[in-house]
Amino acid sequence: MGCECSKLSGCCWSSENDVSVPEERNEENEEKGETDDMPAFREYGIDTLRMATSGFSVENIVSEHGEKAPNVVYKGKLENQRKIAVKRFNRSAWPDSRQFLEEAKAVGQLRNNRLANLLGCCCEGDERLLVAEFMPNDTLAKHLFHWETQPMKWAMRLRVALHLAQALEYCTSKGRALYHDLNAYRIVFDDEGNPRLSCFGLMKNSRDGKSYSTNLAFTPPEYLRTGRVTPESVIYSFGTLLLDLLSGKHIPPSHALDLIRDRNIQMLTDSCLEGQFSNDDGTELVRLASRCLQYEPRERPNPKSLVAALIPLQKDTEVPSHELMGIQDGNAAIPLSPLGEACLRTDLTAIHEILEKLGYKDDEGAATELSFQMWTNQMQETLNSKKKGDGAFRHKDFKAASEFYTQFIDVGTMVSPTVHARRSLCYLMNDMPTEALSDALQAQAIHPIWHIAAYLQAAALFALGRESEAQAALKDGTDLESKRNANA
Template identity: 85%
Template sequence: MGCESSKLASCCWSGQNGPVREAQNPDDEERAEVSDLPTFREFTVEQLRISTSGFAVENIVSEHGEKAPNVVYKGKLENQRRVAVKRFNRSAWPDSRQFLEEARSVGQLRNNRLANLLGCCCEGDERLLVAEFMPNETLAKHLFHWETQPMKWAMRLRVALYLGQALEYCTIKGRALYHDLNAYRILFDEEGDPRLSCFGLMKNSRDGKSYSTNLAFTPPEYLRTGRITPESVMYSFGTLLLDLLSGKHIPPSHALDLIKDRNLQMLTDSCLEGQFSSDDGTELVRIASRCLQYEPRERPNPKSLVAALFPLQKEIEVPSHALMGISRDGGNMPLSPLGEACLRMDLTAIHEILEKLGYKDDEGAATELSFQMWTNQMQETLNSKKKGDAAFRHKDAKAAIECYTLFIDVGTMVSPTVYARRSLSYLMNDMPQEALNDAVQAQVISPVWHVASYLQAASLFALGRENEAQIALKEGSVLEEKKNTNS
């Protein structure tokens, strides 16, 4: 262990009933509200349908998957901003006015400790929330299901502090209630910094339950009354501190029994050996046990939690992505020939690769044709495509655009490859915005097609949008790697 268990137990438990230690906590710039995010807005269902490729199964990112009552999808707006879209069950929030009021209230929050709410959709029976997309998984993934390295002690302390700061900010802004706070609600941004999901600031429905986890982890007063209070959130914070200390999801009652019996070896993650002192371990366990008090009034508030966690921080000069072992950009990733060509904006090389690829990624496209070959209109449509392919082969970009446009406008058959070829033709014709639109449309049709992401990167490079291009390049590389692994 990284701490002496017997010493830790005696220090912790003898001081259990004392107040949580206050410490100086400067109100630094990291705690300031962010100003570079767009204001909260309302979306249409169609806009969000397009952004998520028709709410494609491949874009589901919520831990419980397609059968969950409220599913979260990853998506991309027209301006290429990546978002997380939460789609509520159709029976949730029957009163549209109440839903809009709640969403707008949460949408006023803007803080870099939150995965902020960017907008909502309230159309017919549909109720959706749109938030910032966090690309580096959940705390549950990094803490319980890690593949490369366990989370370091310094990073676990940072998660606790940033979470406390998020809750303090929400409390100051009048949103002290957070529903079902758990390790799946904490997400990691591109820098590897932990953020609290804004989705938990709203119930799963206007009259629904606040907690969906195992009842062994819910606050005792919630079991009695079915209502959540600010003190209930502090109880859940205590369970998260236990998660961070143990690397496991231990029921609070069991953890408290271990502390009482001074059996902390069972409570502390063996992966943390040598990483922290007994004093630091003592303080973290003491804070957790105060949060888990049976009586709500005996639990600390967010401000005192932040004050207690601030002096415990370690390696504060090391950025989160370094502590987490997260690569921040696609520049260090090995790129395939197509990825390299898009990075270099080598249109000749891209053309050669697309020509070799042909139409083999258009699964099922020929099936619809076989039933309609006999019609004159279909024959004309096929001729347009053949002429487009011939023009594309000979790098006649203008003719390819015209012929492929005739094929697309008929709308009888949808082909991601045709959109990809027209996208490259637009690039060859110095029309990058049109190229980007076609590359996005190709991904709408085929959400996991790496070629579409790569062409978006090339188009974004041509538009001078370097950062967004690097993100699209990384997405293409990840999708291509998954495809190669599966095949």
């Protein structure tokens, strides 16, 4: 999942401790129904999440503010190859561990394809972390305000509005109507380019209860009076998002309402959308935004009526979201490289040839560290172990190579993803796929964006008969290699 942190505020949460109520099924809800393949909510150990995020590596941070975000979001990958987003709170955010766990479990009961769903949490010692589905295609804010290749099309903006309204309708039907500080950073895009509402925003902040950014221009008027968030406050925030979608800018509601009253709609509309929609459609969206921004909460529509109003406005409904967004379909097959092909076939001889040719050129900074410490006898012995391992590996004596590499690794003075990759292949050659998988995972923990590590995980998983996980690892390796080549 991309970041859920507003540029205007720290990450904020939501939701009273409401009791879930059964959802009434109807035909409208079928399209936005609950997901079938989502695992049940669970508690994770901190070691599992540390491994999944490569030790909470800076390279894996996806928060818009990076390390400066008050609660940092990392991308990660579990051993079963499921991609996750991990939100790590600062130590003062949730002093009451029981309250954190109860709140996370309540949000974790939600399962819907309009949400980036909460998969679990971690509550060990002072650690408070949330684990959600990873959404690889950034936030609405990135695509709307900071686009690089093309502005978001009118049809896609309408789809975002509908999906968001459907997400709010689902949450309301489950007794979770509150969502604090709803904004363009809370909407993220999945593999296929479909917009989803981040589940992180359904968690309330137990420490101070703050619900909105300090930018008062975007805060519901009743919140300024009472300091409390209501379901109607969420609709007000939805109205500000409709303004974002219309204008391509973050316009204060008061200014937008003035433009609407003066019938100066052109000033409100993104010039990039010229010719993409009729006056009637534009007027209808403006009217809906105005209703959401009513000063009196009781005069605002509810999520169900928002969905009903937005469905007739949808355009190009048969066009996939990734096409409207101008991004690659995450589920589309990418041609395999020679290493990818070798791992798919579990052709260990071909994998060996490729690793041998690669050498150690992907061990970033390792050479400097090695030469710097060559003085010490212990270091010399460690380097000799590696040298002997490399010789055995070159001559295909994989049992001896794994023993020498183990001596190098066990000293622990230096880390080398390539050594772990080579020992992983040695284990595969000696029919030890479980140990091979462990080494491939360790190689990725050391070098989070190294495609070789993902490919070797695929080979080990194929050897273990874990076909679907192996295919996921193969895709991960292909994606990483494609990005690497694009940046080269």
